[in-house]
Amino acid sequence: MLVSWGGWCTPCWQKMEEISALRDRYGDKLTVVGIVHQADPEWTAALVERFGLDFPVYTDQSGFGVTEQFGLELMPEFVKFYAPDGHEISTLKWVPLDEIRAELIKLEL
Numbered sequence: 001m002l003v004s005w006g007g008w009c010t011p012c013w014q015k016m017e018e019i020s021a022l023r024d025r026y027g028d029k030l031t032v033v034g035i036v037h038q039a040d041p042e043w044t045a046a047l048v049e050r051f052g053l054d055f056p057v058y059t060d061q062s063g064f065g066v067t068e069q070f071g072l073e074l075m076p077e078f079v080k081f082y083a084p085d086g087h088e089i090s091t092l093k094w095v096p097l098d099e100i101r102a103e104l105i106k107l108e109l
Contacts (some may be wrong), residue, residue: 001031001032001033001036001080001082002009002021002033002034002079002080002081002082002084003016003019003032003033003034003035003075003077003079004034004035004036004037004060004078004079005034005035005036005077005078006034006036006037006038006039006042006077007035007037007038007039007043007044007059008038008039010090012077013047013051014051014052015077015097016034016053016057017051017052017053017076018033019032019034019053019055019097019100020051020053020054021053022097022100022101022104023054023055024054024088026104030106031055032055032056032059033056033058034053034055034056034058035057035058035059035060036057036058036059036060037060038061039058039059039061040059040061041059041061042055043058045089055072063085077094077102078092078093078094079092079093079094079095079103080082080092080093081103081107089107090103090107098102
């Protein structure tokens with residue numbers, strides 16, 4: 001699961017705590033990678049620690065490099081699910097955590 005969000009989005013950071021808990025729940029069945037847009041790497045690292053995120057979080061300072069590579073949109077939050085072979089399965093945009101959980105169930109994780 002690729003999760004991207006704006007570094008400026010406080011509710012997104014709070015939701016990432018819950019994403020981290022989902023990752024813990026699913027264990028090896030779910031890999032989560034985060035991309036924070038338009039944020040300083042040191043500031044991002046401090047927030048990753050503050051919110052106790054246990055998945056890798058990368059910073060795309062420009063907001064465009066990784067965005068273009070993965071076909072993401074610059075919006076508060078964007079979630080993409082990928083199969084183990086790398087092909088994209090589904091995309092969710094700015095949704096409640098319940099919809100992310102439902103998508104995981106639909107994907108039979």
